[in-house]
Amino acid sequence: MHQSTPRPLIAARPSGPLVTSHATGLRVPGDKSISHRALMFGALAVGETRITGLLEGEDVLRTAAAMRALGAEVIQDGPIWRVAGRGVGGLVEPSDVLDMGNSGTAARLLSGVLASHPFFSVMTGDASLRARPMRRVTVPLAACGARFTSRDGGRLPLAIEGARDALPLDTTTSVPSAQVKSALLLCGLNAPGLTRVVEREATRDHTENMLRHFGADVSVEVDGHARIITLRGQPELIAADVVVPGDPSSAAFPIVAALLVPGSRVVILGVGLNILRTGLFTTLREMGARLEIRNPRVEGGEKVGDIVAEYTELRAVDVPPERAPSMIDEYPVLAVAAASARGITRMRGLKELRVKESDRLAATAALLQVNGVRVEIEGDDLLVWGDGAAPKGGGHVQTHMDHRLAMSALMLGLSTESPVGIDDASFIDTSFPGFVSLVNGTIGNGGGDALRAA
Numbered sequence: 001m002h003q004s005t006p007r008p009l010i011a012a013r014p015s016g017p018l019v020t021s022h023a024t025g026l027r028v029p030g031d032k033s034i035s036h037r038a039l040m041f042g043a044l045a046v047g048e049t050r051i052t053g054l055l056e057g058e059d060v061l062r063t064a065a066a067m068r069a070l071g072a073e074v075i076q077d078g079p080i081w082r083v084a085g086r087g088v089g090g091l092v093e094p095s096d097v098l099d100m101g102n103s104g105t106a107a108r109l110l111s112g113v114l115a116s117h118p119f120f121s122v123m124t125g126d127a128s129l130r131a132r133p134m135r136r137v138t139v140p141l142a143a144c145g146a147r148f149t150s151r152d153g154g155r156l157p158l159a160i161e162g163a164r165d166a167l168p169l170d171t172t173t174s175v176p177s178a179q180v181k182s183a184l185l186l187c188g189l190n191a192p193g194l195t196r197v198v199e200r201e202a203t204r205d206h207t208e209n210m211l212r213h214f215g216a217d218v219s220v221e222v223d224g225h226a227r228i229i230t231l232r233g234q235p236e237l238i239a240a241d242v243v244v245p246g247d248p249s250s251a252a253f254p255i256v257a258a259l260l261v262p263g264s265r266v267v268i269l270g271v272g273l274n275i276l277r278t279g280l281f282t283t284l285r286e287m288g289a290r291l292e293i294r295n296p297r298v299e300g301g302e303k304v305g306d307i308v309a310e311y312t313e314l315r316a317v318d319v320p321p322e323r324a325p326s327m328i329d330e331y332p333v334l335a336v337a338a339a340s341a342r343g344i345t346r347m348r349g350l351k352e353l354r355v356k357e358s359d360r361l362a363a364t365a366a367l368l369q370v371n372g373v374r375v376e377i378e379g380d381d382l383l384v385w386g387d388g389a390a391p392k393g394g395g396h397v398q399t400h401m402d403h404r405l406a407m408s409a410l411m412l413g414l415s416t417e418s419p420v421g422i423d424d425a426s427f428i429d430t431s432f433p434g435f436v437s438l439v440n441g442t443i444g445n446g447g448g449d450a451l452r453a454a
């Protein structure tokens with residue numbers, strides 16, 4: 001689990017391009033959202049769920065530990081994770097505090113599960129997670145009969161007294177958040193009757209897909225941008241095999257690096273292409289990126305494909321606010337790409353970025369500013385000026401316990417005139433174990449240590 005010693009790192013222009021052979025390509029770790037859900041659904045199903053391609057990052061390992069503490073058997077068996085579930089409503093009171101580390105997804109989704117289990121539990125996390133808002137889930141979940149006690153501002157540690165006979169929820173989510181939607185649906189699993197969740201803007205639908213995959217009765221009605229999700233409570237979830245695709249949010253980093261480093265061409269195999277996750281790829285294409293999807297297919301109920309990204313001179317774009325949910329985790333790395341594009345890129349409607357692992361809106365602006373890029377925050381929009389050439393670089397970036405800021409800053413440093421330093425690379429392990437060696441391994445001409453200890 002997470003070490004508290006910071007790991008400063010430096011990224012310098014590599015001596016060669018980033019390249020992978022078409023036959024072997026590279027694989028990024030499993031999708032974080034799907035990995036958390038697979039473990040939780042496995043624990044709530046009857047029988048043994050086998051998960052292939054699980055992200056073995058710290059965030060997901062926290063979920064695995066929590067499901068064990070709640071009575072499920074979770075075993076790593078080589079490349080397969082086996083979960084022996086306890087059935088809907090069958091989890092047991094944990095004997096200690098559940099520590100969710102850096103993971104907002106784990107904390108939010110688990111609040112929903114625990115709200116409709118009739119026992120007492122306490123959740124905490126690291127300094128980043130303890131600063132994040134939880135009321136967005138606890139307020140609507142309380143309607144099922146659960147009681148939540150937290151620190152001031154609804155922050156962790158959070159004590160939960162789960163409802164004895166949970167009532168089904170009928171709610172519209174207050175923010176466009178798949179975490180909130182999923183918490184409400186997971187709560188509804190152990191409430192009789194119909195749970196209804198309305199979201200005004202569509203967010204990633206991995207929970208809905210997995211509910212179906214495990215045999216629950218769930219329907220989704222599309223009404224313009226909105227979705228109405230109805231779940232019949234207290235189903236018998238049947239254990240199912242889950243194949244976790246590569247995480248598109250992780251693939252984003254080597255893709256942007258390839259677009260920025262002249263002569264590069266990388267192939268990334270088996271990346272998840274759920275339409276509610278691919279806003280970055282749409283945006284990069286609008287910027288002129290040479291980005292191709294090969295072998296589109298469906299694996300384990302999710303769309304998957306191989307991505308080929310090649311160096312391109314990018315142009316600025318205006319990213320509409322309605323695209324935000326489909327690329328919410330990708331704005332820091334898009335901002336890095338925008339800094340090398342020609343023109344002013346405007347990313348609109350980024351309010352939710354303020355409550356991620358860090359205030360990502362402010363931190364992304366600071367990341368670019370210390371490296372000689374002109375940026376402005378106007379309301380909830382981020383503006384980045386690029387002149388079609390690589391930025392100056394030479395800055396030292398504060399990553400605020402945020403893995404995506406760390407990886408974005410390092411990708412910037414691969415193209416800048418002077419190297420870019422970061423204060424701490426250790427949080428990268430929450431979502432992308434092996435990131436440094438994977439990126440260094442793609443650098444041709446024997447220049448494989450562009451990312452190195454500072």
Ligand code: S3P
Binds near residue numbers: 105178182329
């Ligand atoms: C996630 C949803 C997103 C995303 C997070 C994973 C999920 O958060 O930022 O990394 O797995 O549901 P919000 O739903 O709060 O936007």
